[in-house]
Amino acid sequence: MVRDHGFHPVRIKRIVQETADTRTYVLDAPFPYRAGQFLTVRACGALRSYSMSSSPDTDSELMTTVKRVPGGLVSNWMHDHLSPGDLIETTSPAGVFCLREGTAPLLALCGGSGVTPILSLVKTALATTGRRVRVLAANRDAGSVIFGDTLSELAERHAGRFEIRHHLDDRQGLVTAPEIREFVAGDLDADFYLCGPAPFMTLAEDTLLGQGVGAGQLVAERFTVPEPTVAAEAVAETGAGTVTVVLAGKRRTVDQHPRESLLESARRAGLMPPFSCEMGNCGTCIARLTEGEAKMRVNNALDDDEVAEGWVLTCQSEPVTPHVTVEYES
Numbered sequence: 001m002v003r004d005h006g007f008h009p010v011r012i013k014r015i016v017q018e019t020a021d022t023r024t025y026v027l028d029a030p031f032p033y034r035a036g037q038f039l040t041v042r043a044c045g046a047l048r049s050y051s052m053s054s055s056p057d058t059d060s061e062l063m064t065t066v067k068r069v070p071g072g073l074v075s076n077w078m079h080d081h082l083s084p085g086d087l088i089e090t091t092s093p094a095g096v097f098c099l100r101e102g103t104a105p106l107l108a109l110c111g112g113s114g115v116t117p118i119l120s121l122v123k124t125a126l127a128t129t130g131r132r133v134r135v136l137a138a139n140r141d142a143g144s145v146i147f148g149d150t151l152s153e154l155a156e157r158h159a160g161r162f163e164i165r166h167h168l169d170d171r172q173g174l175v176t177a178p179e180i181r182e183f184v185a186g187d188l189d190a191d192f193y194l195c196g197p198a199p200f201m202t203l204a205e206d207t208l209l210g211q212g213v214g215a216g217q218l219v220a221e222r223f224t225v226p227e228p229t230v231a232a233e234a235v236a237e238t239g240a241g242t243v244t245v246v247l248a249g250k251r252r253t254v255d256q257h258p259r260e261s262l263l264e265s266a267r268r269a270g271l272m273p274p275f276s277c278e279m280g281n282c283g284t285c286i287a288r289l290t291e292g293e294a295k296m297r298v299n300n301a302l303d304d305d306e307v308a309e310g311w312v313l314t315c316q317s318e319p320v321t322p323h324v325t326v327e328y329e330s
């Protein structure tokens, strides 16, 4: 598998102020990408991923949209320090929050900056398919609505095929399960795209599954990384196991430690495997499992085929069998 893990200097062509705390960065970036994917930006000694709000099918320029996070390092630095003409360092686009094949309607539930990849997906779905598309977008208040005009224009242009519904917390309170049930009623056969704050995602997932929607119909993009939870019990059940790591001609075996990722095990084994974001986004740390099984806490980089072939993001993978062997590409 050949992946481009490098960082590229990319010039900012324009900056569009979307709301008081959200800006779109129009980038001079000749990257091919798929609707719903993201770039990982390196700034302030940190790595943060930002989704494209543009669509490769309808926009000639690549755009990514960043909302300030109170107290956040990179989002505030981008807002406060970047101007048109400046260079930023990014990876090439990655991610699997992409349009699936099929004819089922596409329903999106998003909150806050979660509308960013949703806009990209909506534009591509409307331009390249005949599918019906409906979006429920939650925001704190009218001033926080991102892409309000763009979404209204799309609704006018694709009347009868595209519906945008805005939910405003200051008028309606937080989104509730009955509201989601009402919105999705009649479209339970849809593909559901979810992107928003963690509690919003949990509510949306639980409500949809409770309505009989299959887990395979849900496609979710998480902007925050959940706490490690996966395999501690599995390791406890299986007893002391081992992790064997093969890298650049070296083969080392260490005991399994509960909640330790394969990347951490490899480091403990004295090896220096490749890594970058350590959030399950950039794909730099990929390796192939050749023995045993591991479960990824987050996977925003590998598609289903790659997972089926045994590729894992080692920064996110915890063993779930007593013995695992993982081999990095040399």
Ligand SMILES: Cc1cc2nc3c(=O)[nH]c(=O)nc-3n(C[C@H](O)[C@H](O)[C@H](O)COP(=O)(O)OP(=O)(O)OC[C@H]3O[C@@H](n4cnc5c(N)ncnc54)[C@H](O)[C@@H]3O)c2cc1C
Residues within 6 Å of the ligand: 038, 046, 048, 049, 050, 051, 052, 064, 065, 066, 067, 068, 069, 070, 071, 072, 073, 074, 075, 076, 113, 116, 117, 221, 222, 223, 224, 279, 281, 300
């Ligand atoms: C796949 C993916 C796509 C994404 N796409 C987008 C997008 O399109 N648009 C977008 O705006 N965002 C997006 N994000 C989120 C983005 O990557 C960042 O997580 C977000 O901008 C916050 O980063 P930050 O550096 O500003 O904040 P951070 O510095 O990471 O801080 C985040 C939060 O933690 C708190 N915090 C920081 N340090 C401490 C501390 N020491 N103690 C307690 N609390 C602390 C901060 O106050 C803040 O609330 C995406 C994330 C992922 C994973």
